[in-house]
Amino acid sequence: MEVDWAVLDAHEQIDNYSCIPSAVEMILKLEGLMPVGDYTEQEKWKNSKNGTFSAYHGVTIDNLKFKHEFAFKRDSNFPLDDLFARISEEISDGRFVVISLEMRPREYHMFVIYREEGGEFLAFSKSGRETIPTEQVKAKIRGMDGTDILTYSKVA
Numbered sequence: 001m002e003v004d005w006a007v008l009d010a011h012e013q014i015d016n017y018s019c020i021p022s023a024v025e026m027i028l029k030l031e032g033l034m035p036v037g038d039y040t041e042q043e044k045w046k047n048s049k050n051g052t053f054s055a056y057h058g059v060t061i062d063n064l065k066f067k068h069e070f071a072f073k074r075d076s077n078f079p080l081d082d083l084f085a086r087i088s089e090e091i092s093d094g095r096f097v098v099i100s101l102e103m104r105p106r107e108y109h110m111f112v113i114y115r116e117e118g119g120e121f122l123a124f125s126k127s128g129r130e131t132i133p134t135e136q137v138k139a140k141i142r143g144m145d146g147t148d149i150l151t152y153s154k155v156a
Helices: 005-010 019-030 040-045 080-092 137-144
Strands: 064-069 097-104 107-117 120-127 130-134 149-154
Touching: 005 019, 005 130, 019 040, 019 064, 019 097, 019 107, 019 120, 019 149, 080 097, 080 107, 080 137, 080 149, 097 137, 120 137
Parallel strands: none
Antiparallel strands: 064 149, 097 107, 097 149, 107 120, 120 130
């Protein structure tokens, strides 16, 4: 799976709190299923602070069915090894994974994992028009005692 950086750079997160639908749109655009200038998901979401990945659980958009996974309590009992194995599986099968990462205490932002390299995950996000790359995703997840993900599968 390759990232079309021109498509990603053209995408924009249009509201402060629209990072979940923005991540969904990035996947749809990178999969070639949504035009670059389409912001339908963010426009429906508006600037809601109350949304979670569960808003997309079981939802099919343009032949991609989304699934919210690892919605467990974040603590020392979180199944980190299972989470990392699941993300690795998705990446090796050629799919992106949306992940929630803590940016500041109790403030989260959504990133899209696109590669595993040297035992670490690489991801990107958007803040407005700015593309935000991030590395050491596993270390960040360990520091948070776990996190949830949004995966997808192609449907006919």
